Amino acid sequence: MDELTPLSCTGQGPDWGNPWNIASNDVAGNFSLTLIDVIDTLVVLDDRHGFEQAVKNIINWVSFDVNTKPQVFETTIRVLGGLLSGHIFANQTGQPFHLPWYRGELLQMAHDLGKRLLPAFNTPTGLPYARINLRHGVTKGETLETCTAGAGSLILEFATLSRLTGDDRFEKAAHKVCFGTAGYRDGELIKGSMKAFFGIWNRKSDIGLVGNTINTWTGLWTAPEITGIGAGVDSFYDKYATHEETGDVEYLDVWEEAYAAIMRFSRATDGFWITIYGEPIQDYRKSMTQISKKLLLINTRYDLATKDPFYLDVGERVLFDLITRSKVDCGLAGIQDLRTNKRDDRMESFALSETLKYLYLLFDEENPLHSDDSNYVFTTEGHILSLGQQHLKPTSASRRKLRHIDNHQCPAYRPFVHISDKRGFGNGLIQGIQSRPDFEYARSLVGLVAPQKDIDVWSPSDGKVVPEDLSPSLLKLGVLPDGFVINNVTGIRTHIVRRLDGNGYDVRKLGHYTVRTGHLVYINDSTLFTHLDGKQNSAKHLDVLLQFYAEDVDSLMRVQTGIPVDTSNDMQTLLVGYTAQFGGQLTQHSDPNIHFAHPGGVNVYRDTSNSFGCSPYKYSHPYSILIVQRGDCTFLEKLIQAREASAAGVIVISDDDLVINPTANADEIQAAGDLRDIALVLLPRKAGEVLLEMIQRAEQGIVSQVRMVLEDEPADIPPAKDPNRILYINGHPLRNTRLWV
Numbered sequence: 001m002d003e004l005t006p007l008s009c010t011g012q013g014p015d016w017g018n019p020w021n022i023a024s025n026d027v028a029g030n031f032s033l034t035l036i037d038v039i040d041t042l043v044v045l046d047d048r049h050g051f052e053q054a055v056k057n058i059i060n061w062v063s064f065d066v067n068t069k070p071q072v073f074e075t076t077i078r079v080l081g082g083l084l085s086g087h088i089f090a091n092q093t094g095q096p097f098h099l100p101w102y103r104g105e106l107l108q109m110a111h112d113l114g115k116r117l118l119p120a121f122n123t124p125t126g127l128p129y130a131r132i133n134l135r136h137g138v139t140k141g142e143t144l145e146t147c148t149a150g151a152g153s154l155i156l157e158f159a160t161l162s163r164l165t166g167d168d169r170f171e172k173a174a175h176k177v178c179f180g181t182a183g184y185r186d187g188e189l190i191k192g193s194m195k196a197f198f199g200i201w202n203r204k205s206d207i208g209l210v211g212n213t214i215n216t217w218t219g220l221w222t223a224p225e226i227t228g229i230g231a232g233v234d235s236f237y238d239k240y241a242t243h244e245e246t247g248d249v250e251y252l253d254v255w256e257e258a259y260a261a262i263m264r265f266s267r268a269t270d271g272f273w274i275t276i277y278g279e280p281i282q283d284y285r286k287s288m289t290q291i292s293k294k295l296l297l298i299n300t301r302y303d304l305a306t307k308d309p310f311y312l313d314v315g316e317r318v319l320f321d322l323i324t325r326s327k328v329d330c331g332l333a334g335i336q337d338l339r340t341n342k343r344d345d346r347m348e349s350f351a352l353s354e355t356l357k358y359l360y361l362l363f364d365e366e367n368p369l370h371s372d373d374s375n376y377v378f379t380t381e382g383h384i385l386s387l388g389q390q391h392l393k394p395t396s397a398s399r400r401k402l403r404h405i406d407n408h409q410c411p412a413y414r415p416f417v418h419i420s421d422k423r424g425f426g427n428g429l430i431q432g433i434q435s436r437p438d439f440e441y442a443r444s445l446v447g448l449v450a451p452q453k454d455i456d457v458w459s460p461s462d463g464k465v466v467p468e469d470l471s472p473s474l475l476k477l478g479v480l481p482d483g484f485v486i487n488n489v490t491g492i493r494t495h496i497v498r499r500l501d502g503n504g505y506d507v508r509k510l511g512h513y514t515v516r517t518g519h520l521v522y523i524n525d526s527t528l529f530t531h532l533d534g535k536q537n538s539a540k541h542l543d544v545l546l547q548f549y550a551e552d553v554d555s556l557m558r559v560q561t562g563i564p565v566d567t568s569n570d571m572q573t574l575l576v577g578y579t580a581q582f583g584g585q586l587t588q589h590s591d592p593n594i595h596f597a598h599p600g601g602v603n604v605y606r607d608t609s610n611s612f613g614c615s616p617y618k619y620s621h622p623y624s625i626l627i628v629q630r631g632d633c634t635f636l637e638k639l640i641q642a643r644e645a646s647a648a649g650v651i652v653i654s655d656d657d658l659v660i661n662p663t664a665n666a667d668e669i670q671a672a673g674d675l676r677d678i679a680l681v682l683l684p685r686k687a688g689e690v691l692l693e694m695i696q697r698a699e700q701g702i703v704s705q706v707r708m709v710l711e712d713e714p715a716d717i718p719p720a721k722d723p724n725r726i727l728y729i730n731g732h733p734l735r736n737t738r739l740w741v
Contacts, residue, residue, distance in 0.1 A: 002033035006331030007345035014068050022071075022131075027078065027349070029070035029134060032062050036082040037349035040384045041357045043089055043097055044367065051097055055090055058083075059105045064113045069133045072120045073150035075113070077235070078349060080157045081383035083110040084164070088386060107164055114161050114170050121173045127151045127200065127216040128173075144217045148210050149380075152200035153235035156379050163391040200236065201254055208261030210236060229262060235380040253517050260497040260508050315362045322355075354382035466491050472511055483519035484510055485740070489528060496734065504733035515736065523727050524740040542661050544577050544586050544681060545711040546651075548604065550694055550703040571703050573690055574711060577651065577681035580635055580662040582669045584649075584679040586710065595623045595648035596679040601709040602648055606695055613638040613652075617645035625708060627695060630654045630682070635662035639680045640672055649679040651708075653688030658733065659725055 001011030014028045015021040027033060036058060042051040087106035089097040119137040120128040130146040133139050155174040162171035203219060204210050211221035212232040227233065236258075325341055326332040332351050334344035361367055369376075369384075376386035469476070469491030477492060478485040486492060495509035507521045508514070515521060550571040579586055584594040595602060606627035610617055613628030614637060626647050628638055635652060642650045652662070662682055669675070683691060697703045725739040 002028040002030065003349060004034060004331045004347040005345045006328045006333045006347045007343060009330040012346075019069070025069065026071035026131070027074045029064075029068045029075060029079070030066045031064055031068075031079060031134075032058065033078060034347075034349040034352065036062065036086075037078045037353040037381070039082050039086040040089065041352050041382075043085075043384065044357050044360055044369065046096075048096055051086075051089070052099055055086055055099060055102065055106065058086070058109070062109065064109070064116055064134050067133065067135045069131050069139065071131050071150065072117055072128050073130070073147075073153060073235075075117065076154050076157050077379060077381040077383075078353070080110055080113055080117075080161065081379050081381050081385070082353070083107070083113070084157060084160050085383040085385055087164070088384075110161055111165050111167065114158070114167075118169065118173060123216045125216060125219040126173070127214060127219065128154070129216055144215050145213055145222055146216050147213050147232040148200060149231075149233055149235040151214065151216070152210075153380060156377070156385065160385050160387065163387055201258075204258075204261075207265055208257055209265060210258070256500065256517060257508070257514075259500070260495075263497060264495070311362060315359060319359055322359075350381060357382050468493050469511070477510060477513070479513070480522070483521055483736075484513060484515065485522040485524055486510070487524045489523075489525045496729075499735060504735045505729075506736045507734055519736065521734075521737045522740050523737055526741040528727075528741070542579060544579055546575050546577050546681070546708055547711045548573050548575065548691055548694055548706060548708050549601075550698055550706045571694060571697070573694070575683060575687040575690065577683050577687075578659060578661050580639070580664075580680040580682070582636065582662075582664050582672075582680075583639055583675045584677055586679050586681070591676070593677045594679060595677070596625060596681075597710050598623075598648075599709065601707040604651070604691075604695065604706045604708050606692075610641075613641055613650060616641060620646045622646040623648050625649050625651055627651050627653065627691065634664065634668075635680060635682075636664040636668055636672060639675065639678060642680075643675070643678050647678070649681070651691070652680065652682045653692065654682055654684050657684040657686055657724070659684065660728060 002013045003011065005012050012024075012028070013030045015024045019025065035054060039051065039054050039058070042054060083106045087104065087110065089095070090099045090102040090106065091104060092098055113134075116134045117128075117132060120132040122138065123129065127146065128151055129138050129142050129144075130150055131142060155171070158170040158174035162168045200210060200214070203214070203221070205227075209227045210233065212226050212228065213222045214220065215222055322332060325335060326343070328343070331347040334346050334348065336342045336344045361369065374386055375392075376384055379385055472492060476486075476488045478487065493509070493511055494507055496505050497508050498505055506515070510521065584591070584596065586594070586597050603624045604627060605621060605624050607613075607617060607619075607621075611629050612632040613626060614633035617626075621642075624647050626642050626645070626649075628650055630652050638650050638652060654660075660682065662680060664672075691706075694703070694706050698706045727734045727737040727739060
């Protein structure tokens with residue numbers, strides 16, 4: 001038996017009387033499907049006795065020498081994945097599901113099953129047949145058509161099988177499906193370029209999308225040649241999980257390029273793709289309310305890190321529907337007709353391996369998996385796979401050098417704190433995303449035209465539209481060993497996508513060139529900055545030299561605290577800051593009303609209850625400079641709040657070491673009012689850390705009040721030769737660019 005029949009309270013296996021009933025026979029292979037598929041759900045439920053009994057039952061009763069023809073994809077994700085997950089937990093010491101008597105039997109069974117699946121890859125393209133007879137192999141007249149998910153989603157399980165057994169045939173077979181060409185002859189892999197066809201990924205369209213179905217023999221996409229992220233394609237995009245488990249960066253490269261193409265050309269208006277693959281959380285909550293009753297929502301994402309009750313609300317609604325619509329005495333019945341709630345006498349195995357598993361994890365906040373920071377991943381069937389360090393393939397030194405320092409971790413979610421406490425720890429009254437006042441969904445979700453004020457920023461009045469240069473010369477767009485150089489931006493079509501870590505954007509295409517991970521785009525066109533000529537702020541000095549100093553404590557304080565006498569020598573430093581292109585002009589000869597530049601020096605403070613400077617200050621800070629962190633609001637808003645507190649100005653400490661001069665739109669500056677007597681300066685992160693150390697010592701009473709004075713004329717400061725300057729567009733950083741002008 002393979003599946004439960006919850007209405008009749010029995011079980012069912014393949015439809016022996018109708019071999020063409022693929023709805024049943026694609027998954028039911030007469031190999032105890034549900035028993036294997038559910039094995040790591042018992043781990044999530046912390047049912048140690050049930051797990052051990054399930055392992056024993058599989059070893060004693062399951063055989064793959066059966067005359068059935070299941071689908072290669074379903075057998076891989078449900079059965080092979082279940083066996084591998086069960087083996088990992090039963091074999092791994094130091095955790096509660098280790099079985100001392102276990103001798104690798106599940107891995108041996110997985111190896112046997114894998115070898116029975118290998119003949120499916122015996123095609124000219126290396127793309128596997130959709131179905132295979134587990135006893136006799138590929139049958140005569142087998143269909144040549146398969147779906148993208150079915151052909152290209154096997155790498156996670158096959159790679160894990162190869163790494164654990166040492167038999168690399170499985171990983172090579174699945175790898176070639178994704179990236180290259182392969183075939184099988186007498187059960188052995190034919191490598192490399194012996195065939196002139198490519199795998200799934202290399203058959204993507206010119207805009208980076210893969211189709212839904214493909215001919216395994218010719219490698220051509222079949223009619224109607226559509227794409228998407230739903231059934232038939234969805235599991236192909238599990239490459240990020242493969243990278244997370246195996247450490248192979250090529251899977252990450254595929255994921256990043258595929259993600260960029262989907263987000264540009266195939267993103268659904270309901271935002272569901274975002275729900276699956278973790279764009280910034282506030283971008284997709286609204287759309288989730290429209291799809292909360294789709295079980296796939298719970299099957300694809302649970303996230304306790306947000307502590308947002310929104311997820312619990314959605315999970316409760318799904319659980320309520322399951323209980324009221326599907327739950328019967330012997331399990332969960334499928335629904336044939338939602339209008340009448342007519343039930344189907346069938347319980348798919350994924351109801352236990354995915355749906356209930358993820359629901360349980362959603363509500364079980366203390367589950368050990370939530371605090372497990374290993375490289376474990378959930379497969380497309382919800383199986384838990386992980387590899388030890390000895391099975392990983394680290395990136396080579398040359399590859400790391402090419403890829404530079406990409407960070408592929410999603411940024412930590414910061415809940416919206418509606419009312420902060422007074423201790424400065426970011427605590428307070430937390431509201432859900434639906435209560436946030438600072439975002440708007442409609443335009444981004446349905447693609448409406450932007451308002452005129454945005455269009456004015458995108459296309460300045462003195463700009464003009466130019467035709468695309470379909471074949472830019474190498475003098476205009478040059479190719480370098482580590483990327484590209486743009487000497488003239490005119491007419492160069494540029495594809496820009498948001499980074500997965502949320503830290504800005506990357507250029508992904510320049511004309512017909514693809515910008516790969518690790519490539520840099522060097523900007524060498526000085527005309528980009530000619531719009532500053534003749535503007536009021538073009539005469540502003542962009543660099544200022546700031547001297548910070550603090551006098552040593554008196555002798556009595558040194559005796560009491562044991563501070564060495566020469567501590568004061570460290571309490572003086574020169575730092576280069578970068579002025580905003582709004583506010584007062586900073587020089588030693590500035591207007592006397594600009595207290596920021598007072599020749600006698602100015603006191604420097606930080607307000608820990610308003611660390612970002614985005615809220616009104618509780619106390620007045622006359623003629624002082626306030627230290628704030630970058631983020632949470634615009635630079636202009638920080639300066640306005642400082643002005644309202646009677647401060648002389650603001651020093652913003654950046655969260656990176658990139659050099660920028662803060663800007664704001666002309667209408668925003670005009671609405672802010674008179675800013676001539678107050679100034680804003682940005683310090684890069686490393687310089688900011690030096691200043692914060694001084695302030696911390698002053699707050700501890702080790703040194704006296706920190707003060708600041710402007711030093712040499714900015715013109716005397718030698719120009720910084722920072723090789724890491726990047727291009728900003730409308731305040732957004734293009735992280736893989738570098739400025740040569």
